[in-house]
Amino acid sequence: xxxxxxxxxxxxxxxxxxxxxxxxxxxxxxxxxxxxxxxxxxxxxxxxxxxxxxxxxxxxxxxxxxxxxxxxxxxxxxxxxxxxxxxxxxxxxxxxxxxxxxxxxxxxxxxxxxxxxxxxxxxxxxxxxxxxxxxxxxxxxxxxxxxxxxxxxxxxxxxxxxxxxxxxxxxxxxxxxxxxxxxxxxxxxxxxxxxxxxxxxxxxxxxxxxxxxxxxxxxxxxxxxxxxxxxxxxxxxxxxxxxxxxxxxxxxxxxxxxxxxxxxxxxxxxxxxxxxxxxxxxxxxxxxxxxxxxxxxxxxxxxxxxxxxxxxx
Numbered sequence: 001x002x003x004x005x006x007x008x009x010x011x012x013x014x015x016x017x018x019x020x021x022x023x024x025x026x027x028x029x030x031x032x033x034x035x036x037x038x039x040x041x042x043x044x045x046x047x048x049x050x051x052x053x054x055x056x057x058x059x060x061x062x063x064x065x066x067x068x069x070x071x072x073x074x075x076x077x078x079x080x081x082x083x084x085x086x087x088x089x090x091x092x093x094x095x096x097x098x099x100x101x102x103x104x105x106x107x108x109x110x111x112x113x114x115x116x117x118x119x120x121x122x123x124x125x126x127x128x129x130x131x132x133x134x135x136x137x138x139x140x141x142x143x144x145x146x147x148x149x150x151x152x153x154x155x156x157x158x159x160x161x162x163x164x165x166x167x168x169x170x171x172x173x174x175x176x177x178x179x180x181x182x183x184x185x186x187x188x189x190x191x192x193x194x195x196x197x198x199x200x201x202x203x204x205x206x207x208x209x210x211x212x213x214x215x216x217x218x219x220x221x222x223x224x225x226x227x228x229x230x231x232x233x234x235x236x237x238x239x240x241x242x243x244x245x246x247x248x249x250x251x252x253x254x255x256x257x258x259x260x261x262x263x264x265x266x267x268x269x270x271x272x273x274x275x276x277x278x279x280x281x282x283x284x285x286x287x288x289x290x291x292x293x294x295x296x297x298x299x300x301x302x303x304x305x306x307x308x309x310x311x312x313x
Contacts (some may be wrong), residue, residue, distance in 0.1 A: 012046020
C-alpha cells in the first residue's frame with residue numbers, strides 16, 4: 001500500500017512558558033529575580049515528536065486540537081516555519097499550555113494547565129481515519145482526547161507508538177495507550193519497579209517493544225522477553241535542559257524501527273538524540289538532523305562502547 005505519511009502524530013500540541021530558577025525544588029519566597037528572562041514558545045510533546053521525526057527525514061503530519069488564541073498561533077507558526085503539515089481542530093477551551101521551571105542542572109518541573117480540555121472534546125473520526133489511511137505509523141500522545149482515536153487507528157492497520165511519560169504504573173488514564181501501542185515509551189521517574197511495569201504492559205497489551213527511559217542512567221529495553229540496559233550517551237555539549245529529551249529519544253527510535261533496524265540499535269538512535277536534546281535550551285525548539293544522528297551512531301559503534309547490532313540473515 002502506498003502511503004503519503006511516515007509518522008502521523010496525534011495530540012500534544014501546545015505552548016510552554018520557560019522559567020529558569022536557581023534550584024529545584026524551589027524554596028518558598030515572596031519573589032525571585034529571574035535571569036535569563038521568562039519566555040513563551042510553542043512546543044509540547046506532540047510538537048517535539050513531529051519536529052523530531054521531520055528533522056530526521058520522515059514524512060510527518062500532526063493532528064490535534066488548538067485554540068483560536070495567541071498560543072494557538074504560536075503552534076501554527078512553529079509548524080508553518082518548519083514545514084510540518086498540521087491539521088487542526090478547534091479547541092473551545094484554548095490551546096494547551098504549561099509552565100516549565102528549569103534549574104541550573106537542566107532538570108525540569110512542569111506545571112501543566114489541564115483546564116483547557118473539555119469532556120466533549122474529540123478529534124473527528126473521519127479525519128483520523130483519512131490520515132491514518134495515508135500513514136505508515138501513528139504516534140499517539142497521551143493528551144486528551146487522543147485515547148478515543150486508538151480503535152480507528154487499529155482498524156486502519158497502522159502501527160502505533162505512545163509515550164506514557166511519568167506514569168506510575170497504576171493510573172488508569174494511561175492504560176488504553178499502554179495496551180494499544182506496538183511500541184511503548186515510559187519514564188522510570190515514577191515507577192517503583194520499572195521491569196515489572198514493562199512486563200505488565202506486554203502481558204496486558206500488544207506491545208512488541210517497551211522502552212523505559214531513565215535519564216542519565218540510560219534506558220531499559222524489553223523485547224522478546226529480555227530486558228537490556230542501554231547506556232546513556234555523553235552529550236556533545238554541556239547539559240542545559242532535559243526538556244524534550246524523551247520526545248527526541250522516541251523520534252530517533254522510530255526512525256530506526258520503521259527502517260527495520262534491530263531494537264537495540266533503535267535504542268542507541270534514541271540515546272544519541274536524547275543526549276543532543278539536553279544541550280538545547282528550553283527556549284528553543286530544535287532537533288538533531290538525520291546526518292548528525294547517523295554520524296554520531298557510527299562514531300560510538302566504532303569506539304566499541306556501543307557495538308553495532310546486525311539483523312540476522
